[in-house]
Amino acid sequence: MKKPNSLPKNFLFISRWGEILDIAYATQNEGNAVKLYIEDKPSREIGTGFVKKVKDWKKHIDWADILIFDYTGFGKECTELRASGKIVFGGSEYTDQLELDRNFGQKELQKHKIKTLPFEEFLSFQDAIAYVEKHPDAYVIKPSGETQELKQLLFVGSDDEGLDVIRVLKAYDKSWGDDFGNFQLQKKVKGVEISVSAYFNGKEFLQPFNITFEHKKLFPKELGVSTGEMGSSMFWVNQSPIFDATLKKFEPSLAKHKFIGHIDINCIVNGNGIYPLEFTSRFGYPQIFIQRAGITEPIGEMLYKVASGQNFKIATKKGFQVGAFIVVPPFPYDDKKTFELFSKDAVVVFRKDMKEGIHPMHLKKVNEEWLITGNTGIALLVTGTGITMRDAQKMMNNRIHSVIVNNGYYRTDIGDRWFEDSDRLWSWGLL
Numbered sequence: 431m432k433k434p435n436s437l438p439k440n441f442l443f444i445s446r447w448g449e450i451l452d453i454a455y456a457t458q459n460e461g462n463a464v465k466l467y468i469e470d471k472p473s474r475e476i477g478t479g480f481v482k483k484v485k486d487w488k489k490h491i492d493w494a495d496i497l498i499f500d501y502t503g504f505g506k507e508c509t510e511l512r513a514s515g516k517i518v519f520g521g522s523e524y525t526d527q528l529e530l531d532r533n534f535g536q537k538e539l540q541k542h543k544i545k546t547l548p549f550e551e552f553l554s555f556q557d558a559i560a561y562v563e564k565h566p567d568a569y570v571i572k573p574s575g576e577t578q579e580l581k582q583l584l585f586v587g588s589d590d591e592g593l594d595v596i597r598v599l600k601a602y603d604k605s606w607g608d609d610f611g612n613f614q615l616q617k618k619v620k621g622v623e624i625s626v627s628a629y630f631n632g633k634e635f636l637q638p639f640n641i642t643f644e645h646k647k648l649f650p651k652e653l654g655v656s657t658g659e660m661g662s663s664m665f666w667v668n669q670s671p672i673f674d675a676t677l678k679k680f681e682p683s684l685a686k687h688k689f690i691g692h693i694d695i696n697c698i699v700n701g702n703g704i705y706p707l708e709f710t711s712r713f714g715y716p717q718i719f720i721q722r723a724g725i726t727e728p729i730g731e732m733l734y735k736v737a738s739g740q741n742f743k744i745a746t747k748k749g750f751q752v753g754a755f756i757v758v759p760p761f762p763y764d765d766k767k768t769f770e771l772f773s774k775d776a777v778v779v780f781r782k783d784m785k786e787g788i789h790p791m792h793l794k795k796v797n798e799e800w801l802i803t804g805n806t807g808i809a810l811l812v813t814g815t816g817i818t819m820r821d822a823q824k825m826m827n828n829r830i831h832s833v834i835v836n837n838g839y840y841r842t843d844i845g846d847r848w849f850e851d852s853d854r855l856w857s858w859g860l861l
Contacts (some may be wrong), residue, residue, distance in 0.1 A: 441730060442461070448474070456722065465494075514832075519737040533612075533714065535709050536685075547616050548617045556603070557606070586618065622851045627639070627692060630691060633642050635841050638667055660757075661840070677693065691711070693713050716755060723787060723815050724746050736777075750819045750845070751813060753844070754841055758776065780833055791811055792808045802835075
């Protein structure tokens with residue numbers, strides 16, 4: 431086992447969409463050398479001026495002391511690099527499949543003796559419509575594979591007869607036809623949506639575990655379209671009944687597949703039990719940035735210790751952490767014209783010189799100014815921490831008011847779910 435010395439290290443970040451900028455920038459500010467590669471062409475300007483960018487990550491493998499992959503789909507490369515003796519933080523082919531192939535993920539849950547919700551897999555919208563007509567109920571439409579990156583396609587039905595789901599399936603049939611790929615209809619269950627995640631060092635999970643509450647809808651009070659995410663609230667724990675009932679059971683399988691990284695399982699919980707919905711076998715966004723707000727050791731060093739297989743306890747703050755995205759048009763939609771008209775190259779203005787808790791997202795730096803780039807319109811993530819959820823929200827809101835993002839919008843209720851959810855979770859014995 432390689433012990434880290436405290437000398438600066440060379441970090442190579444391999445990114446799908448440039449999401450990892452905040453972690454790369456923080457790692458560099460801790461005194462390490464950083465290089466960032468971004469695969470997606472329209473996202474390649476992200477991070478320019480913040481960290482050194484490279485066009486071909488493979489040419490920098492020998493330079494790197496550690497390689498960090500920020501997305502699923504690189505599992506094969508991670509396994510090969512580890513076999514060649516490199517220190518790698520990232521997935522495996524097994525964990526890629528857990529996330530990207532929903533059917534496989536559900537079967538693995540069943541194999542590990544974990545309760546799952548009934549679901550059906552479909553390739554055709556017509557078949558799915560016929561199924562709902564035959565079995566009327568409330569369902570969730572969940573795309574699989576590459577299509578699941580388009581978060582606004584996930585649809586949570588609320589009609590007990592499934593009429594809203596049928597309407598959406600008909601609309602998807604018109605706009606997508608056969609290009610949609612396979613998707614699931616999952617029976618909808620009422621309860622608290624909660625996710626538990628942890629870091630895995632190749633052999634075992636490291637404490638503490640992270641409990642996250644996501645806020646996916648565009649507007650406060652869960653109104654509007656589904657986005658990937660508008661913000662989250664979280665806290666760290668050393669024990670969790672939800673962790674024990676889900677992720678813990680995967681420890682031998684993850685060790686067998688030599689996974690080294692971060693894995694999250696999203697669940698619906700209620701008085702009847704814990705029902706896992708899906709895996710995120712990589713960093714969650716914005717989860718990792720809000721975690722960083724609550725981790726009290728240097729983030730680069732922490733990731734290096736995980737990747738080099740060390741067993742240690744992550745140093746974290748007590749209490750709560752919250753974070754909200756500040757987004758600009760056309761988010762959450764893809765509309766190049768609107769982006770170029772309203773958002774591209776707009777400057778993020780700081781009222782104070784303090785940048786504490788302000789995490790750069792799809793930005794570049796020109797003459798020390800932070801400018802919006804990329805194509806999706808996620809400008810910043812702003813975090814706050816506190817012993818109570820209210821304290822954390824207050825700190826976050828003060829920081830949001832210290833920046834000006836022209837045409838920026840964000841949710842004002844991140845963390846509010848906790849006040850009701852916590853009572854229910856306590857009463858079900860899940861906290």
